[in-house]
Amino acid sequence: MTIIYETINLHNKEHGIYPWRYIGSDQFNNPLYLGSSRDLKKDIEILGRSAFMKIVLEECGDIENKELRKIEVEKYLKPNKVRSDQSYYNRSETYSPGCGQKGMKHSKKFARTEKWKLSRTGHSVSEDSRKLMAEKKRGNKASLSTKKKMSQTRDSYDNPCALEWTTINPYKEVINIRSLRKWCRENNYNFYDIYYSRNGWKSTRHGTGVKSNQRKLNAN
Secondary structure: OEEEEEEEEHHHHHOOOOOOEEEEEEOOOOOOOOOOOHHHHHHHHHHOHHHEEEEEEEEEEOOOHHHHHHHHHHHHHOOOOOOOOOOEOOOOOOOOOOOOOOOOOOOOOOOOOHHHHHHOOHHHOOHHHHHHHHHHHHHOOOOHHHHHHHHHHHOOOOOOOOOEEEEEOOOOOEEEEEOHHHHHHHHOOOHHHHHOOOOOOEEEEEOOOOOOOEEOOOOO
16 A cells, blocks of 8 residues: 655654654555655664654555655645755655656755754754663673773784784794784884884785785885
8 A cells, every 4th residue: 555654753843843744655655664864864863763753644545656756746745845844854846757867856955054954963862862872872882891801802812803924034034923913012022113014024914904915025
């Protein structure tokens, strides 16, 4: 069953924040689908789905998406002048059947007034919502014991992500090294001399790194 629906941001509406509503069409009448607006999706991510309500404005039967979109535009978007009304997330009142073509839904620039910009700042989230989000973030942090184990793993020769190095020291001795930083600390060598092949050192790195898979021997 195809429908025309309206999604309402209950938080924004209650606090007089723009935008707070969105009109859209749904080919499959999916109760979990609230709209395709980028800003609407951001607000859903911040506030949670419980802060939004989806209302069915019209059931359109078994029709093609092209016809459904025409009904959406002619009966709801244009009459409500959603593009100029700051209360709507909608950015366009036009319709085009071709995906990505000029005139497609959301293709025109939205009139972002100063009042609209203000509503998109931190003022759009209540203090209670901020505390809730902060608590969720704190809940994802590792405990002190876990952090200690992670640190020990990173600083260990058994670290599976540690790189292996073949180096030639200033005395022309070949040394194979795993976990270069730890080895330099234990043997009192300058890590950067070996890492950057300077002051008589020549180094080749084995494994994956940030910039390359292997560091070639550099000339003195």
